[in-house]
Amino acid sequence: MKRRPIVTSRSASGYALVAGSFAIMGLIGTLVEWATAPESALLVMRFVVAGAALSAVFARRQPLAGARDRAVWPRLLLMGAIDAVSLLLFFVAIRENGVAIGMFLQFLAPVWVAVIAPCVLHSRTDRIVFPALAVALAGLAVILAPSLVGDGADLSRWGVVAGLLAGLAYAGFQLTVKDLTARVSSVGIVVAEAWLDAAFLLPLALAQTVGAGYRLTRTDLTSALILGLVCTALGYTMWTEGTARIRVQHSAILGYLEPVTAPVYALLLLGQTMSGWTVAGGALIVLAGVLILVWGEREEPVAEPPT
Secondary structure (H helix, E strand, C coil): CCCCCCCCHHHHHHHHHHHHHHHHHCCHHHHHHHCCCCHHHHHHHHHHHHHHHHHHHCHHHCCCCCCCCCCCHHHHHHHHHHHHHHHHHHHHHHHHHHHHHHHHHHCCHHHHHHHHHHHHCCCCCCCCHHHHHHHHHHHHHHHHHHHHHHHHHHCCHHHHHHHHHHHHHHHHHHHHHHHHCCCCCHHHHHHHHHHHHHHHHHHHHHHHHCCCCCCCCHHHHHHHHHHHHHHHHHHHHHHHHHHCCCCHHHHHHHCCHHHHHHHHHHHHHHCCCCCHHHHHHHHHHHHHHHHHHHHCCCCCCCCCCCC
16 A cells, blocks of 8 residues: 655645645635725735835845746746736636636636646646535535525526636646746745736726826725735745645635635625625535545655745
8 A cells, every 4th residue: 555655845835835824815806895995906906015025125035036938937927927817817707707716716716726637737636635525515605505506597508608718827837837846936926916916006006096087095096005004915935835845636626715814814804794604615625625625646755946
């Protein structure tokens, strides 16, 4: 019988970083709901704040020093473009079919990661991934059950297509980042992502703010500051560093912790109550994470990328 690789300090810290990052990023929805600015404007401000903060803190390390390498810069551009497209498609799906349907379709991304990763990264998907995926998807369905049932008869075809494409793009983004972690430091990846996403989304943000005559409020600026510093500069760097240390399929499944923590932040900050559906679905998603942590195969150690 083949023994599963033991949990090393590197893999243990990787799981902790990824789980912690998604717990932090669960705050995103609450902050977006708190503000009134168009989502594109919040995204641009968020990425500019994150990019500026990380560039200033890590200036001496020159995180983008290797970005001009022929093997690196095309991948960085691809990463930024895919991420921007995923975010925009997700917003289209939400506007067309509501938050519940949009989230459910985007969070099919771990399914695509499990299917595509062996072809793209030439890494075998271990057996526990598929039952863990099933449990996590069941948990997400339970959380969103009231909304899914209520909206099921009035689905927009374009909204469904946008949601499915958002999930595929998000899966592509995760796989691209995983590939880059062997070539670029985690900080360098997040800095590049922040500035590229801001550049790609800026035209839309200007159209929805300046073009529409919208004036940013103090709440908008505060929300963008927290989104940039906490959810992006800190959360994205934790996720990228953690993803470098564990299997990308495991990282993707742990992403289901984000919709679990989101209602907790909404309860604490906005006073929104949690239903029994949320608690039950959250328990299933946590169980999926436990399956990965206990029975998932560990990734073989690789050389650290340049810092």
